[in-house]
Amino acid sequence: MTTLTGGANPPGDRRSGPLTPEKLRTAEFGRAPFGRRGYHEEEVRGFLNRLAEDIGRSDAEKARLRAEIDRLRNYYREVGANVDGPPSRPAPTVQAIAVMSRAQQTADAQIAQAEEDARQLVAPARQRHEELLQDAQHKAAKAADEAAAAHQVRAGTSTEQDHLERRVAWLRTFAEVTQIQLKSTLHALSREIDKLGELPVPTLADGQSPTEPLPGYPGVQVPHQPPGDHPSHQPGGGQAHHLAGVDQSLHPTSGSGQPHHASGGSQSHHAAGGAQSHHTGSGGQAHHTAAGQPPHTAGGGQAHTAGGQAHTAGGQAHHTAGHHTVGGGQAHTAPGGGQPSGHARHALSPQPGGTPRTGQP
Amino acid sequence: MDTAALKSSFGKVASYGDEVPLFFYSYLFLAFPETRDMFPASMAGQRDRLVTALGHIVSNVDDTPRLVPFLQQLGRDHRKFGVIAGHYPAVGEALLATLAHFLDAEWTPALAADWRAAFALVAQVMSQAAEDAARVNPPWWDAEIVGHERRGIDVAVVQARPQTYLDYLPGQSVAVESSLRPRMWRYYSPANAPRKDGTIELHIRLIEGGRVSSALVQALRPGDTLRLGSPVGTRLLLDPNDRRDLLLLAGGTGLAPLRALVEQVALEGGHRRVTLLVGARSGHHLYDMPALVSLAQTHRWLTVVPAVSDDPAYPGERGHLADVGLRLGPWTGHRVYVCGSPVMVRATVDRLATAGIAPQDVHFEDFGTGEGGGPA
Numbered sequence: 184m185t186t187l188t189g190g191a192n193p194p195g196d197r198r199s200g201p202l203t204p205e206k207l208r209t210a211e212f213g214r215a216p217f218g219r220r221g222y223h224e225e226e227v228r229g230f231l232n233r234l235a236e237d238i239g240r241s242d243a244e245k246a247r248l249r250a251e252i253d254r255l256r257n258y259y260r261e262v263g264a265n266v267d268g269p270p271s272r273p274a275p276t277v278q279a280i281a282v283m284s285r286a287q288q289t290a291d292a293q294i295a296q297a298e299e300d301a302r303q304l305v306a307p308a309r310q311r312h313e314e315l316l317q318d319a320q321h322k323a324a325k326a327a328d329e330a331a332a333a334h335q336v337r338a339g340t341s342t343e344q345d346h347l348e349r350r351v352a353w354l355r356t357f358a359e360v361t362q363i364q365l366k367s368t369l370h371a372l373s374r375e376i377d378k379l380g381e382l383p384v385p386t387l388a389d390g391q392s393p394t395e396p397l398p399g400y401p402g403v404q405v406p407h408q409p410p411g412d413h414p415s416h417q418p419g420g421g422q423a424h425h426l427a428g429v430d431q432s433l434h435p436t437s438g439s440g441q442p443h444h445a446s447g448g449s450q451s452h453h454a455a456g457g458a459q460s461h462h463t464g465s466g467g468q469a470h471h472t473a474a475g476q477p478p479h480t481a482g483g484g485q486a487h488t489a490g491g492q493a494h495t496a497g498g499q500a501h502h503t504a505g506h507h508t509v510g511g512g513q514a515h516t517a518p519g520g521g522q523p524s525g526h527a528r529h530a531l532s533p534q535p536g537g538t539p540r541t542g543q544p
Numbered sequence: 545m546d547t548a549a550l551k552s553s554f555g556k557v558a559s560y561g562d563e564v565p566l567f568f569y570s571y572l573f574l575a576f577p578e579t580r581d582m583f584p585a586s587m588a589g590q591r592d593r594l595v596t597a598l599g600h601i602v603s604n605v606d607d608t609p610r611l612v613p614f615l616q617q618l619g620r621d622h623r624k625f626g627v628i629a630g631h632y633p634a635v636g637e638a639l640l641a642t643l644a645h646f647l648d649a650e651w652t653p654a655l656a657a658d659w660r661a662a663f664a665l666v667a668q669v670m671s672q673a674a675e676d677a678a679r680v681n682p683p684w685w686d687a688e689i690v691g692h693e694r695r696g697i698d699v700a701v702v703q704a705r706p707q708t709y710l711d712y713l714p715g716q717s718v719a720v721e722s723s724l725r726p727r728m729w730r731y732y733s734p735a736n737a738p739r740k741d742g743t744i745e746l747h748i749r750l751i752e753g754g755r756v757s758s759a760l761v762q763a764l765r766p767g768d769t770l771r772l773g774s775p776v777g778t779r780l781l782l783d784p785n786d787r788r789d790l791l792l793l794a795g796g797t798g799l800a801p802l803r804a805l806v807e808q809v810a811l812e813g814g815h816r817r818v819t820l821l822v823g824a825r826s827g828h829h830l831y832d833m834p835a836l837v838s839l840a841q842t843h844r845w846l847t848v849v850p851a852v853s854d855d856p857a858y859p860g861e862r863g864h865l866a867d868v869g870l871r872l873g874p875w876t877g878h879r880v881y882v883c884g885s886p887v888m889v890r891a892t893v894d895r896l897a898t899a900g901i902a903p904q905d906v907h908f909e910d911f912g913t914g915e916g917g918g919p920a
Contacts (some may be wrong), residue, residue, distance in 0.1 A: 274641065275570070275571055279570075279574055280570040280571055280574065281570075283573065284566040284567065284570045290585060290586060290587075291586045291587060294588075295586070295588065298754070298755065299753060300753075301752070301753040301758075302753030303753075305752045309697065309698070312697055313826070316826075317855060320827075321857055324857070
């Protein structure tokens with residue numbers, strides 16, 4: 184390549200202003216260093232001369248056109264037309280509008296069809312998701328109820344007790360397996376559903392805040408407040424309104440007594456061991472813990488149960504959301520029924536890891 | 545200006561249905577291609593909005609006290625689409641061409657003059673309102689996503705921080721556009737009363753097949769930017785001169801504006817009792833219980849009742865939200881606010897009316913106008 188050198192105005196330097204025919208004709212190039220090849224000097228010179236001629240011609244043409252524009256502008260001014268505003272565009276013809284309209288309608292129809300397709304793909308998947316979740320809740324609740332029933336018959340003989348404990352262990356295992364299966368099914372399903380939208384799938388990063396729900400698991404949330412802080416509602420005017428974290432009924436955990444979550448590790452929010460039971464309780468008040476049918480998970484999950492509405496005649500109804508964290512190897516039960524009694528009816532695992540705490544009245 | 549002629553000619557044109565806005569937009573885009581970029585790819589919803597807005601203007605053309613505020617709102621609202629005063633002549637030309645095309649021989653010079661004058665007035669009021677608003681507010685607020693939390697398969701709770709403070713009243717909503725789905729604006733209500741740090745919380749439910757909601761739920765990430773329009777809406781506001789107790793009926797993500805009302809009551813000192821009924825299809829669709837539980841714990845005047853409609857095994861309140869509400873009543877002396885899907889709102893309002901609750905005590909959003917995809 185020819186090296187541009189020297190001179191006050193090397194030909195390639197824009198600082199020397201626009202190229203003129205004269206600058207082209209007189210352009211000087213440096214010589215290629217010894218041993219390097221350069222262009223044929225005469226050819227370069229000839230090419231530059233031709234460029235100079237063309238530029239000169241187009242300058243002349245521009246001048247002629249400017250004169251013509253000026254002449255026309257003056258002409259239109261004389262006949263009273265506004266030539267200084269935006270150029271007037273020819274109105275679109277009806278044919279053009281028809282073509283444009285058809286194109287738009289086609290686009291609209293395609294987009295609508297795509298939305299409909301997406302809807303039809305997603306709807307059954309969501310329906311299935313819903314069914315799986317409800318089914319899991321019911322199964323887990325049933326398993327927990329059976330465990331509860333088993334424990335309430337603890338006055339039996341030692342062989343009976345052995346039998347019961349074996350049964351409890353079996354139930355717990357069953358629940359765990361159900362959970363693990365469900366978890367993977369739901370996770371896969373969520374991913375599939377997300378994929379339908381051709382959008383990135385949310386990922387559960389390590390170290391994610393324990394207060395974040397797992398992506399794609401409806402109603403599966405780690406409680407935001409420490410266990411026992413669920414409010415019980417002071418009913419006004421004879422109404423007992425129940426309030427609790429009812430959506431927190433299934434926790435997709437696997438393995439008992441472990442800090443859970445697929446990503447393992449960093450979450451200590453519901454760490455192992457601390458089997459806790461919280462209920463309100465002090466004398467003379469009715470306690471409804473897990474009234475109705477508490478959805479329960481066993482085997483390392485947290486089951487948050489909330490009673491239904493409690494109506495106690497003439498008195499105050501205190502409700503608690505029962506938080507049950509099942510520690511490793513402990514069976515966990517909840518009272519059936521929800522009969523109010525004078526003391527907290529809380530069937531706990533044989534060795535509760537935590538002290539029952541009193542919730543807020 | 546012969547307003548009767550305007551109305552009757554518009555009536556005749558409107559009878560051609562979708563052809564009219566099709567012609568209008570095709571003309572606009574062919575004659576002024578630079579306007580196309582303000583609109584989404586699909587114009588289907590857009591066309592109905594145009595006809596609705598035009599119809600509203602024409603039918604109120606001789607009722608200035610009603611028309612002017614509508615036009616002013618429309619003008620302010622169009623700022624977020626990037627509409628400037630220079631666009632109005634283009635729209636005027638396209639509108640007149642459309643009317644001329646469909647009225648054919650009836651498009652007399654006198655009628656054309658009337659329409660031209662009417663449009664000039666409309667454009668003047670709209671651009672004046674936009675200009676006034678420009679002195680106070682930006683055309684839109686860029687808001688950074690600072691939190692995005694999936695709550696189940698179809699809901700995301702999004703925390704957004706507008707770069708400049710966005711003031712609004714609890715119960716209002718803002719139009720939201722994401723660069724993931726350009727030119728498609730959807731209205732969402734902040735779920736919080738205005739905070740000192742300016743962040744707002746949006747509850748977004750994934751609509752099956754909905755392009756905007758699916759992107760906002762599934763693809764939005766912290767660090768992304770949303771555009772937010774000016775706050776709109778008056779129907780779900782608390783009346784500052786009315787201290788009556790409140791019954792709030794929230795279906796799904798209709799919870800958002802009602803939770804903002806709860807927060808407002810709290811900011812005002814909690815001088816009234818509030819009962820918030822939160823409805824969902826099943827227990828695991830109650831996506832915001834921790835926040836509600838925490839509010840109810842903090843404020844003794846607040847009662848939160850979750851209710852589930854489609855899960856017979858649910859341990860708490862079951863049934864349609866209105867029925868649950870009526871069971872827990874009576875609600876004499878209460879103001880009732882209803883928010884949720886259009887179907888839910890309609891059904892709830894009907895049931896409340898049947899139960900004898902005075903309609904003037906029942907507040908709900910009218911879905912007639914609202915969903916904005918592009919400039920009308």
